[in-house]
Amino acid sequence: MKLFRTAAAAVLLVCIDQAAFATTQNVIFNGTITATCTLVIATNGTMTASADLQSLSSHNSGGSAGTVTLTTTGGVSLSVDPVTTTTVPAADVTATTWTPTYSSSGAHTITETGSATAISTPGADLVSVHLAGTKGGSNRFASGNYQATVTLRCE
């Protein structure tokens, strides 16, 4: 009888222990991502002159757009600034109108525009940046080196 009582007590203790091990606790993980934007310039663009020498553009034959990869959480805006920094040959003394534009493919499709575009959803894109210089009237582009800087902004 004493042996039986001892055995029963041991079984009870084991059960109590098992009940204690069976409890669970949740571990909570929190994370916050604020609006972010990464621009990585892959290639700069190249402009070529048109046959009538009134256009110097990345759209012309032989020209190429600059390419930029954009990665964002969304909640940002993409835009280009008016071109203010240019270098022209000394022989070019007439006015040029510079028009920067961009388009995007990937998570967000943006048809070519010069205006700001709101990006509300996350994703990655390849952004093509174009630049076109034009001269009016009888003005023509001169021979020599041209250089212009386009600012692509994500904010």
Added chain:
Amino acid sequence: MISARTLTMALTVAVTPVAAGAQSMSPMRGEVNSFTDVFAVRVFPANPYDRKIKVEIHVYDQDFQPVDARISPSVFQLGSQASRPVLVVVPFGGATERKVRICTESIPFPNQQTQIRAQICGKFFGHRKS
């Protein structure tokens, strides 16, 4: 001494985000309360390229006019995949609140015919508390 105290007080209410890698700048949004005539923001420009780049920090108002802010440092070289803190102290200029853009700018491939300047701008709103 007063200037140092002002800066210290402003820093106590500054945005203090956790730096994150492979981003051009974080944070991109922030709201700051300050009890002084300036407010401070700490941003973390990052270099996602596999080469060192020159980075410039500029502060603009809502119309993209330059703001006379103290930026430490304003121009620096940033190693590949690196990030570093930049402290920006913006004066209220007599106003009770001020919205500014803090922009990280770089031209990673200079001396090309058509260069692209990447500009990442964060929008920050400072409130002056009395």
